[in-house]
Amino acid sequence: MRRALVHRIATAAPDDVSGLEEAIAAGRIDPAGIVAILGKTEGNGCVNDFTRAFAVSALTACLAKHLPGEAVAGIAMVMSGGTEGALSPHILVLECRDVADEASEGPALAIGVAHTGDLAPEHLGRMGQVWLVAEGVAKAMHRAGIEDPADVHFVQIKCPLLTAERIAAAEARGEATATRDTLKSMGFSRGASALGVALALGEIEAHAMNDAAIGTDVALSSGRASASAGVELANHEIVVLGMSKAWCGPLAIDHAVMADGIDVEPVREALTRLGFAAAGQLSPDERQRLVALLAKAESGSTGRLRGARHTMLDDSDIAATRHARAFTGGALAGLTGLTELFVSGGAEHQGPDGGGPVAAIAARAKGVS
Structure with missing residues (x-):
């Protein structure tokens, strides 16, 4: 095992x-x-x-x-x-x-990893990227020994972005990129990667997606995808986290989906399923069992949160993703009592508009399967 x-x-x-x-x-x-x-x-x-x-x-x-x-x-x-x-x-x-072979109550945390080939710049933010990521997720699931997509709780992806040089290279071949704005390309890449996860996990069927929907149709989302774009790679690095009976040990994972940046109750419920009391902020003893918390943060497209106006989208000095990370990070820190949280900004097609998926990895309490 x-x-x-x-x-x-x-x-x-x-x-x-x-x-x-x-x-x-x-x-x-x-x-x-x-x-x-x-x-x-x-x-x-x-x-x-x-x-x-x-x-x-x-x-x-x-x-x-x-x-x-x-x-x-x-x-x-x-x-x-x-x-x-x-x-x-x-x-x-x-x-x-x-x-x-270890005696273990129920399945345990399973990890699968896959690397895709390099993505041509003209395919970034388009269905070519969606299909490439979906194939990579399937490979990572297989390597993790996870057969049922329902047993996948989180898929963390590092995806590429566009630079002026990459755009120029595509145009020199007579190709056009989804955008010429390098910052916006991060959102396109995250969004297409998330839809690739949704396709692989059966959350959305392929016929419901097309190039025009990527980055625009907020109704299309994955509840288990987390994508982070970076300049340091041209391919995708995919990490699938789930539960499998082929794995043993004390670690377990569960996930939740926040409806907005301060919607901590679904996260509290996931912690409860992992055996935490979670009635308030986690106690020092309970914090010792919480190994990791991974979350997506997003400012949303409406400029409002629960009816009140915010200025994250209007700040010309600081990107909205930076505001969102701090905002949601603070809410989750208040719930867990931890600040070493993997909070990633930019949740295009990752959870509902303004919200995002969250996963908790914890050592199970005695008697909790």
Whole structure:
């Protein structure tokens, strides 16, 4: 059987790998078992946020001391820029170990990873990207041993964006990109990636999607997709998280969908299903069991939240995604008592307009299956 481990490690800077190196030296992490690393870096989360690439470079160099190059290349490294408010920079190291058959109540956390081929710039934000991601999600599910899409609780994707150079390359071939606005390309890429997840999980049928709907039809969404766009790659790195009887160990995952940036009650219900009291903010003892919380944050398209006007979409100095991360991050921190939260901004087709999916990974309380 396989057993999943998730290690949350604080970072002092995008290139800080000291915590990872210490955990490897102490034997808490086996480098050969690492399948993915998710991280929050303190950049702006926009097109020119190279803290993501900086972190990937540092992690790659660190792991190259312990693993051959092809093994390091097979690890999905999903860095999400932006720790606005009091969100705390950190990494989540996802590890898989083969173990002797363990007695385990019910299924356990399962992890599957896939890398797609490079995406041509002219396909970004269009159905070509949707189909590419859907194929990648199916591969990651297979590698995780998850057969039923209902057992998938979260799909984290790192997707590419457009730069002036990539746009020019497409146009030199006589192709046109979905947009020439590099910042808007992030939303197109996140949206198409999310619809790829929805297609793979059977949340939306293919006939309901087309190029024109991507980024515009807010009725189309996945309740389990989380996509983060970055300049540091041209392909997609896909991490599927779910539950499987082929996996053992104490870790479990559940998910919820927030209707808006402060809709914490569905998250509280998911925590309750994982065995938390969750009547108020989690107690210090309970916080020890909460290994990770992953969430999408979105300002929404209406400029209003529960009828009241907000200015996230009108601020010309700070991108709306940055406001949304801080806003939703604060709400979730108030619920959990933690600030090391993987809150990613920009939730196009990821949950309802203005809301977003959330996943909690926790060590099960005794007696909770």
